[in-house]
Every structure is written in C-alpha cells, then in structure tokens.
Amino acid sequence: MNQVVKAAAGRTMDNVFAAAHGRLPGSGPVAHIRARAFEAYKRAGLPHRRIEAWKYTDLRALIGEVQPLAPQPNAAALVHARTSVKRAAVEQAVKLVLVDGIFAPELSDVGRLENGVDVRSLREVLENSADSAMAGLILSTTTDAMISLNAAMATDGLVITIAEGKAVKRPIQIVHVATGSWASNFTRSYLHLGRGAEAVVLESFVSNEGASGYQTNDATIALISEEARFSYIRLAADAADAVNISSGIIAVGARARLDLFGMICGGSVSRYQGFITLAGEGSKLSANGVNLIRHKQHVDTTIVVEHAVAHCASREKFRAVIDDCGHSVFQGRIVVRPAAQKTDATLTMRALLLSDEAGADNKPELEILADEVTCGHGSTSGALDDTFVSYLRARGLSEKEAQALLIRAFLGEAIEEIGTEDLRDFVTAQAEHWLQAR
Known part of the structure; x- marks a missing residue:
C-alpha cells in the first residue's frame, strides 16, 4: 500500500504536486519523467530513521511535512x-x-x-x-x-x-x-x-x-x-x-x-x-x-x-x-x-x-x-582541551577569545584545503562571523 504523505495545511502531496503542475516546465516525455519520479517519492515518503542512510536525520520527525511550492x-x-x-x-x-x-x-x-x-x-x-x-x-x-x-x-x-x-x-x-x-x-x-x-x-x-x-x-x-x-x-x-x-x-x-x-x-x-x-x-x-x-x-x-x-x-x-x-x-x-x-x-x-x-x-x-x-x-x-584554554587565558586572553583561537585552528585544517586564496578568505570570514556571534 502506498504511503500518503501529509503536506502543509492538511494537503496531501498529491494535491501539492497537482497544484504545481502548471508551473513545472516540460511536457510530453518530461512530464512522464516527473510523474514517475513523483510516484517513486510517494512509495517511499519522507525519509525516516528506519532507512539506514537517514537513521540520524528523520525528516518525518524533524519537519513532518513538505510545504507547497513557492509562488513565482x-x-x-x-x-x-x-x-x-x-x-x-x-x-x-x-x-x-x-x-x-x-x-x-x-x-x-x-x-x-x-x-x-x-x-x-x-x-x-x-x-x-x-x-x-x-x-x-x-x-x-x-x-x-x-x-x-x-x-x-x-x-x-x-x-x-x-x-x-x-x-x-x-x-x-x-x-x-x-x-x-x-x-x-x-x-x-x-x-x-x-x-x-x-x-x-x-x-x-x-x-x-x-x-x-x-x-x-x-x-x-x-x-x-x-x-x-x-x-x-x-x-x-x-x-x-x-x-x-x-x-x-x-x-x-x-x-x-x-x-x-x-x-x-x-x-x-x-x-x-x-x-x-x-x-x-x-x-x-x-x-x-x-x-x-x-x-x-x-x-x-x-x-x-x-x-x-x-x-x-x-x-x-x-x-x-x-x-x-x-x-x-x-x-x-x-x-x-x-x-x-x-x-x-x-x-x-x-x-x-x-x-x-x-x-x-x-x-x-x-x-x-x-x-x-x-x-x-x-x-x-x-x-x-581545558589545558590549552587555561594556557591562553594565563597570557591575557578572555575565555571566549581563547576558545575562538582554538576553534579557528580546528576549522583551519579543513578550510585550508580550499585551493583559491580569495575564496579561502571568503569562507574564513563567514566562519569568523559565526564565531563572533557566539
């Protein structure tokens, strides 16, 4: 039996798909491809914890429903x-x-x-x-x-x-x-x-x-x-x-x-x-x-x-x-x-x-x-590591500053792999913004 997945405001996904039909580009073979894809989704429904690949991200529990298509x-x-x-x-x-x-x-x-x-x-x-x-x-x-x-x-x-x-x-x-x-x-x-x-x-x-x-x-x-x-x-x-x-x-x-x-x-x-x-x-x-x-x-x-x-x-x-x-x-x-x-x-x-x-x-x-x-x-x-935090605080940094310094070093191991310097700096700035907002 097919899973019926609920969507926003009590709609089923069938209603969401039908309501979007006039806005989805492509007809003929493209429309058939879309219909088959939607049927595949309906059979499975929103991923849940009993699916191994989604074990830790149960969308049925986390989001519950798929919202209707955004307007043009x-x-x-x-x-x-x-x-x-x-x-x-x-x-x-x-x-x-x-x-x-x-x-x-x-x-x-x-x-x-x-x-x-x-x-x-x-x-x-x-x-x-x-x-x-x-x-x-x-x-x-x-x-x-x-x-x-x-x-x-x-x-x-x-x-x-x-x-x-x-x-x-x-x-x-x-x-x-x-x-x-x-x-x-x-x-x-x-x-x-x-x-x-x-x-x-x-x-x-x-x-x-x-x-x-x-x-x-x-x-x-x-x-x-x-x-x-x-x-x-x-x-x-x-x-x-x-x-x-x-x-x-x-x-x-x-x-x-x-x-x-x-x-x-x-x-x-x-x-x-x-x-x-x-x-x-x-x-x-x-x-x-x-x-x-x-x-x-x-x-x-x-x-x-x-x-x-x-x-x-x-x-x-x-x-x-x-x-x-x-x-x-x-x-x-x-x-x-x-x-x-x-x-x-x-x-x-x-x-x-x-x-x-x-x-x-x-x-x-x-x-x-x-x-x-x-x-x-x-x-x-x-x-x-509390030892590293204490070491930095003993040299005049606040606890937040000491933590931020250690977090930057931790993240840098991955960010440094970005090969383009300008993009690496851009990503670093985004991470820095997150740190400052803590």
Whole structure:
C-alpha cells in the first residue's frame, strides 16, 4: 500500500504536486519523467530513521511535512533579493541568481560569461523538445526519496557547460535566494566540464530578511570529463528556521580532479548528501567540510564515494563545531569495487562539542571488494582541551577569545584545503562571523 504523505495545511502531496503542475516546465516525455519520479517519492515518503542512510536525520520527525511550492517571484521580491545577492556575492565572481527557485537573469552576470562557458536555464532546456535526451539525463533519479521529489518538482535551475580545454578565469557563483515564508523551493542544475577544462563553482544559499519557515530541495548533477579539474564550494547560510536538503551526483573521469568543500552555518534542519563516483582511472577527489552548529540546529553531511576503477585516490576531511543543543551528523562511506585495484582512500571526521547538551553522530564506513588497496578512516568527538584554554587565558586572553583561537585552528585544517586564496578568505570570514556571534 502506498504511503500518503501529509503536506502543509492538511494537503496531501498529491494535491501539492497537482497544484504545481502548471508551473513545472516540460511536457510530453518530461512530464512522464516527473510523474514517475513523483510516484517513486510517494512509495517511499519522507525519509525516516528506519532507512539506514537517514537513521540520524528523520525528516518525518524533524519537519513532518513538505510545504507547497513557492509562488513565482514578483517585482518586489526581485528588488529585495538584490540586497541579499549583494551581501552574499564574492568579489570577481560571475553571479547566476535563482530567486524562490526561478532563474533571475536581471540579477545575474550573464553578460560577463567567458567564451567557452554556456549557461541556460533548466526551464529553457526542459521546454525545448529537441533537448529531450538532455532532460532525461538532468532529471535522473536514484533510490533516494528526496532526489525523486526534486526531479518531480524542480521549477528551474542552471545547465552549465564548459568547453573542452577551457580554463575559466573567474569563479562562477550560483546564488539561491529565498524571499518567502512557509513554502518550498525546488531547483536542479547540471554541470558538464569538457575534457581538460578547469572551473571553480561556488554555490550559496541565503534568504531575505523576514523570510522564514521555507524549505529548499536542491540537486546538482555534474559530469567531469577526462583530465578536467573542478573545484566546487558550497555555503549554506539559510534563515534560522529554514530546511535545506541538497544532493550532489558527481562522476569524475580519467585523470580528472574534483575538489569539494562545504560549509553549513544556518538553517534549522540541513542535509547535504553527495554521491561521487571516481569513474575513470587516475581520478582524484579531495572532499572537505565544516559544519557550524548552535541553538537546536540539526546538520547532516552524508558523502558516499565509489571507487569504480583502478588507480584512484580520495581524501576526505570533515569538521564540526557544535554549541548549545545542536546536533551534528557526518556519514562517510567509501565503496571500493572489485575492479578498483590500487585504490588509495582516507576519511577523517572530527566533532568539537562546546556544551554538555551538544551532540554528534559520526559514522565512517568502508566497503572494500578489491584486494590491493590502501584505505583508512577515523572519527573523534570531544570538548576543547581545558589545558590549552587555561594556557591562553594565563597570557591575557578572555575565555571566549581563547576558545575562538582554538576553534579557528580546528576549522583551519579543513578550510585550508580550499585551493583559491580569495575564496579561502571568503569562507574564513563567514566562519569568523559565526564565531563572533557566539
């Protein structure tokens, strides 16, 4: 029997999907893909603790229901969003802005795109019957219910293609702005780096002042071709009572490199889940993350790395700082397939607990099906060392200053992995803002 999932104001998800139907781009094959994705979601319903991958992030208990689709942003919403974009913007970056799940070219730097960089809105692709094969690829689903729901409900997003051999000089910044309250934003983007291409993409999630209770469901599909290099940085600073569930599905080609960094410092309930496949021999992954958690925030980072072929390497390093009654979840799984001989993979997770009520669940896993591999993982949780705090206080620092200095050093181990100095400084400034607000 199918699960009937309740939505806002007593609506069922069937009603939410039906109400959104006229706003969802694409007809014919695209509409059939969406319908199948929605049926897959209905069969599963909101993830709950009896699903192993969602054991620590029970959405039925944490959010209870999916809000109806956010309305199309009007002129006033775009005016207010401009202020939020300015606040989140990285200097020199080319901005591509999504407001309440809709691409806003009037707020974006479309005219600053370099030759060899092609950007289209997801809506444009889905409504073009000649792009039906591309639409099927972009709206692909997995067994994960939230990815299926995203495929069914995505209103817009970005389709970015980097030409073969193109080294993009300026970072591309995708800015998601939520302007409304008690509504859902569904976005999905597709990135393709051609052979030997290089690009840096920064994705930011922010909200207008006054926006509250909204839910974001975002997905990114990325294909990194042979010998390409892709640096992907994700910063989530949502409103204090917002929900953000984001997914990444990334395939890395032969001798290509993916540098992934994520930081979550906002929202009430947040989860980033990455599914990364090292699909070509000699590919490399560096994945790092920082979660800054306080009050009653629940923040989950779940990364599954699949070594599908031989001679690939992955390095994962994640840090969490949890204050008040916050709860951190890190789940890292490394899968080494039988053909993936000579795999070299490590995973470390560390959580820093700043109060007695703070909690952390770290779950590293290895699934090794090959013989000649070098794999390892480690996980620790603990408080600041009182000896170090006392040492610093004896040299004139207040307790708060001493703690902040030690926290900076703790976070720096992950933040220093960001390869671009300007972006590293930008992320450091965001972390510093969180520290000063404690």
